[in-house]
Amino acid sequence: xxxxxxxxxxxxxxxxxxxxxxxxxxxxxxxxxxxxxxxxxxxxxxxxxxxxxxxxxxxxxxxxxxxxxxxxxxxxxxxxxxxxxxxxxxxxxxxxxxxxxxxxxxxxxxxxxx
Ligand code: AMP
Ligand code: ZN
Numbered sequence: 001x002x003x004x005x006x007x008x009x010x011x012x013x014x015x016x017x018x019x020x021x022x023x024x025x026x027x028x029x030x031x032x033x034x035x036x037x038x039x040x041x042x043x044x045x046x047x048x049x050x051x052x053x054x055x056x057x058x059x060x061x062x063x064x065x066x067x068x069x070x071x072x073x074x075x076x077x078x079x080x081x082x083x084x085x086x087x088x089x090x091x092x093x094x095x096x097x098x099x100x101x102x103x104x105x106x107x108x109x110x111x112x113x114x
Pocket of ligand 2: 001004005006007008045046047097098
């Protein structure tokens with residue numbers, strides 16, 4: 001998917017500030033952070049959204065969550081609390097159609113989100 005933004009990050013052809021990577025995911029800082037820590041955990045495989053990923057490869061969904069938790073530990077926000085967000089569909093604010101988990105923390109996070 002050469003035209004997909006996050007496939008390009010995964011391929012290394014679009015620069016990103018990578019904070020963690022494995023054989024299955026790449027985690028990098030969001031270009032427009034909404035919190036002191038705002039990291040995107042992106043599977044290397046292209047799936048358009050969370051529902052498509054879990055339908056095609058349910059194990060990968062677990063991997064993405066596990067790596068999101070690992071990023072939170074690495075960023076030092078696991079003790080204060082953090083939010084993992086998977087916007088799914090334009091109505092929920094999804095703008096990049098390569099599934100990604102936002103890991104947000106480092107400040108108090110209200111609920112419900114705005
Ligand atoms: P969503 O709205 O859930 O699809 O999230 C897409 C996120 O990707 C937004 O928070 C953007 O700020 C972020 N984003 C877009 N382009 C880049 C990029 N080149 N590098 C890092 N983050 C990006
Ligand atoms: Zn992609």
